[in-house]
Amino acid sequence: MVKYIQIIVKGRSTLGKYITHSSEETTALGTELMKTLEGVCFVALYGDLGAGKTAFVKGMVKAFLPDAIVTSPTYNIVNTYTDGNSVLHHYDMYRISDEDDLYSVGFFDNINEGVTVAEWCENIPWALPKSYVKVTILKDPDDDNLRFIETENINADTCS
Numbered sequence: 001m002v003k004y005i006q007i008i009v010k011g012r013s014t015l016g017k018y019i020t021h022s023s024e025e026t027t028a029l030g031t032e033l034m035k036t037l038e039g040v041c042f043v044a045l046y047g048d049l050g051a052g053k054t055a056f057v058k059g060m061v062k063a064f065l066p067d068a069i070v071t072s073p074t075y076n077i078v079n080t081y082t083d084g085n086s087v088l089h090h091y092d093m094y095r096i097s098d099e100d101d102l103y104s105v106g107f108f109d110n111i112n113e114g115v116t117v118a119e120w121c122e123n124i125p126w127a128l129p130k131s132y133v134k135v136t137i138l139k140d141p142d143d144d145n146l147r148f149i150e151t152e153n154i155n156a157d158t159c160s
Contacts, residue, residue, distance in 0.1 A: 015133075017151045026052040026137070028146055030059025033133070033151060036114070040109055042129045044154075046119035047137035052147050053119040056135065057090050060117055064088050074121070077105045087114035095119045102127055131155040 007009070020026045031058075043060070045053045058070040065081050065088075073079040073092045079086045087111045096102060102124070110116055111129055121128060134154050140146035 015129075015153060018151075020052075020147045020149060022145050023052060023055045026055040027059035027062070029149060030056035030078050031063045033135070034060040034063035037115055037133075039048065040112060041115045041136055042132040043115065043117040043135060044128055045117065045119045045135050045137065046122055047119075049138060051137040051139050052149075053137060056137065056149075057117055057119070061090070062117070064115070077086045078107075078110070079111075080108070089116040091113065091116065091118040092120060093123045096120075100140050110141075117125060128154075 018029055020029060037043075041145040047053050054070070054072045061068050061081055064086070065083055068081050071079065071143045072088070073090055074094065077092060077095070079090045081090070083150065087110075089121075091105070091107065104109060107127070116125070121134075132154050134152050136148075136150045140148065
C-alpha cells in the first residue's frame, strides 16, 4: 500500500510526498495523479535510471486509456496515446541534447495540447514550460522495491 507521508490538497490536485513499496504501487500513484489533471498539463519526471519513471507513466496512461500498452519511448523519443478526443504524449528526454532535437520530435507543438509527461527532465531545464507538475522519484539504496516520490506544482495552479 502507498504510504502518504505528507499530503497537500489544492483544488482537485493531491500533491505531496509518498513511499511506494513496489512497481505496482508506483503505477497506482501515477493513476491517481492523472485523475487530478485537467486541460493542458505538463508533468516533468526526475529520477535515476530504474527509479520507476516509466512505471509511474504506465499508471497515468492507465487512467487515460485502460487498455493501452505502455512502453518507454527510449529510442523513438515520444509515444502518443489518444482516445479520439484527448491526447497524452510520453517523452523520454535521455538522449535529447539541444533545442533542435526537441523541435524534430514535435515537443514544442505537443506541450500545448492535452497532457505531456516527460522522463529525464533534468536534461531539458531550459525547455520546461513556465508551469508544470514536478515528480521526483528516488530509489532506496538498501531496498530495490522502495521508492520515495514527491509531487509538486511549479508556479502554482498547474492543470486545474
